[in-house]
Amino acid sequence: MLARIAYAFRETWASFRRNLTLTAAAVLTSAVSLLLVGTTFLVQRGFDNLLVRWKGDVQLIVFMAPDATPENVAYVDGVIKSQPNVVDIDKLAYLDKPASYAEAQQLFAGDPTMLSLLTPETIPTQFKIVSLTDDSALLRSLADQYRILPKVQGITLAEDEFEVISTLSGFVRTVTIVMSLVLLVVAVTLIWNTIRTAMFARRREIEVMKLVGATNWFIRIPFMLEGLLHGLIGGVLSCAGLWGLNRAWQGGVAGFKPGTGVSSLVVPSGYVSGVMILLLAIGALAGAIGSGIAASRFLDV
Amino acid sequence: MIRLDNVTKVYGAETVAVRDVSFDIAKGDFMFLVGPSGSGKSTLLRLMSRQERPERGDVWIAGKNVNEMPDSRVPYLRRSMGNVFQDYKLLSNKTVFENIAFALEVIGKPRHVINQQVPAVLELVGLAGKEDRFPDQLSGGEQQRVSIARAFVNRPLILLADEPTGNLDPATGEGIMQLLEAINRSGTTVVMATHDHRIVNLMRKRVVQLDRGVLVRDQERGVYE
Numbered sequence: 001m002l003a004r005i006a007y008a009f010r011e012t013w014a015s016f017r018r019n020l021t022l023t024a025a026a027v028l029t030s031a032v033s034l035l036l037v038g039t040t041f042l043v044q045r046g047f048d049n050l051l052v053r054w055k056g057d058v059q060l061i062v063f064m065a066p067d068a069t070p071e072n073v074a075y076v077d078g079v080i081k082s083q084p085n086v087v088d089i090d091k092l093a094y095l096d097k098p099a100s101y102a103e104a105q106q107l108f109a110g111d112p113t114m115l116s117l118l119t120p121e122t123i124p125t126q127f128k129i130v131s132l133t134d135d136s137a138l139l140r141s142l143a144d145q146y147r148i149l150p151k152v153q154g155i156t157l158a159e160d161e162f163e164v165i166s167t168l169s170g171f172v173r174t175v176t177i178v179m180s181l182v183l184l185v186v187a188v189t190l191i192w193n194t195i196r197t198a199m200f201a202r203r204r205e206i207e208v209m210k211l212v213g214a215t216n217w218f219i220r221i222p223f224m225l226e227g228l229l230h231g232l233i234g235g236v237l238s239c240a241g242l243w244g245l246n247r248a249w250q251g252g253v254a255g256f257k258p259g260t261g262v263s264s265l266v267v268p269s270g271y272v273s274g275v276m277i278l279l280l281a282i283g284a285l286a287g288a289i290g291s292g293i294a295a296s297r298f299l300d301v
Numbered sequence: 302m303i304r305l306d307n308v309t310k311v312y313g314a315e316t317v318a319v320r321d322v323s324f325d326i327a328k329g330d331f332m333f334l335v336g337p338s339g340s341g342k343s344t345l346l347r348l349m350s351r352q353e354r355p356e357r358g359d360v361w362i363a364g365k366n367v368n369e370m371p372d373s374r375v376p377y378l379r380r381s382m383g384n385v386f387q388d389y390k391l392l393s394n395k396t397v398f399e400n401i402a403f404a405l406e407v408i409g410k411p412r413h414v415i416n417q418q419v420p421a422v423l424e425l426v427g428l429a430g431k432e433d434r435f436p437d438q439l440s441g442g443e444q445q446r447v448s449i450a451r452a453f454v455n456r457p458l459i460l461l462a463d464e465p466t467g468n469l470d471p472a473t474g475e476g477i478m479q480l481l482e483a484i485n486r487s488g489t490t491v492v493m494a495t496h497d498h499r500i501v502n503l504m505r506k507r508v509v510q511l512d513r514g515v516l517v518r519d520q521e522r523g524v525y526e
Contacts, residue, residue, distance in 0.1 A: 003406070003409065003410075003411055003412060004409055007406060007407075204390065204392065205392055205403075207390065208390055208392065208403070208404075209403075209407045210376075210379070211350070211352075211379060211384045211390075212379065212380070212383075212384075212403075212404040212407060212408065212451070212455070213376040213377065213378075213379035213380035213407075213408050213455075214376060214407035214408060215373075215376045216372075216373075216376075218407060218409075219407075
């Protein structure tokens with residue numbers, strides 16, 4: 001068994017050295033495509049942060065002053081619910097202080113100044129309103145009605161800050177997903193072609209191996225291992241790239257004035273690590289698939 | 302040991318390589334397959350090692366029908382037979398020792414077995430002391446000896462040789478035949494395809510003659526004609 005494992009690694013390494021230019025091309029293509037996949041995830045997460053308060057088609061947010069009493073909150077709740085033909089009562093949500101604080105943690109992830117000002121006690125609570133109408137004028141008149149209620153601190157309308165970002169997010173999502181898919185296919189094809197070339201270079205050896213009774217798996221495994229390594233090394237490079245990119249982005253965002261909203265685009269480092277692990281897994285899988293197909297396809301001697 | 306029952310092999314739509322061929326080879330036999338180029342000799346050898354499958358008929362090796370054998374069993378069938386070719390099929394980037402060791406390595410033999418069996422087989426084929434040479438540093442006859450050593454190192458039941466003397470001068474060819482005869486005397490069944498009249502007439506072994514894929518003669522202690 002040990003002899004077989006040693007053999008597989010020795011052959012993989014030898015083939016790696018023999019096909020250096022093709023190997024480099026396959027590895028770099030995997031790295032670039034995986035980096036794009038990773039960037040897609042980070043950009044999406046940034047937009048999600050920005051849009052978190054508008055999740056679930058929320059169109060209007062009523063902020064209650066931090067010192068509002070339960071009676072004040074109940075009163076506003078009653079006013080909102082008194083218009084069931086305009087407001088979707090089933091989807092009406094009230095975020096109390098802990099819930100609002102948790103949301104702020106995500107929203108202001110990249111804005112430590114803002115976060116330090118907020119505490120679970122001083123944070124405004126909020127009503128999230130889903131409207132049954134898309135009529136902008138009606139929504140604005142609704143907002144004007146709520147604004148004058150006691151202890152209402154402010155009103156924010158989705159269309160004021162949400163729609164541009166939402167459209168931009170959709171566009172960026174589509175472009176990056178399509179590009180990363182195309183590049184992933186290119187990477188798999190390049191790995192496939194590299195393995196095919198490696199097998200062609202060693203066709204005489206493979207022929208002898210088959211004639212002396214080597215099993216197909218014995219012949220295949222070093223090639224599959226080689227493809228898997230192409231993907232994995234590409235994955236490692238893309239992780240390094242993603243890490244650098246994220247660092248540069250965080251540095252750039254820190255330069256913006258607090259409270260501009262750009263800070264929401266900063267992604268927590270735990271999420272970045274998760275994306276990196278995913279990239280390594282996708283890389284290894286793409287490599288194994290590309291080389292697996294090649295190794296099965298060209299083994300008939 | 303080897304039995305062919307009404308075997309027919311067709312290439313493409315209508316090129317009949319072998320037509321309705323039947324014969325038996327007993328354990329320990331030495332048999333020549335003779336006939337002009339294109340008569341189907343190599344095809345028969347390829348059918349025996351399951352590199353090809355017949356359109357009709359059955360090929361039996363050591364009691365097993367190789368046509369019905371699942372692909373996963375074919376490597377194990379091939380471990381019971383050695384193959385020798387006219388062009389040697391040696392790996393030019395490996396030394397003599399490594400070429401032979403390779404055959405054991407790929408079937409998972411441990412290193413200590415390889416270190417013991419390779420020198421022994423090199424001694425048998427008369428190449429002791431040349432284990433570190435590369436194939437292109439050897440004569441044609443020596444290269445063929447390496448090829449035979451590789452085929453025999455695993456002590457197979459059967460040795461299939463396809464024109465093993467085809468590229469060699471008569472004297473060297475005779476040396477190779479002596480080696481194959483010695484291997485045969487150790488109990489290995491040998492099937493050799495050739496159109497070398499001189500060697501067939503010299504050896505006086507069983508001769509099966511093919512003509513355009515049809516078996517036209519099966520003779521004990523035969524000559525080429």
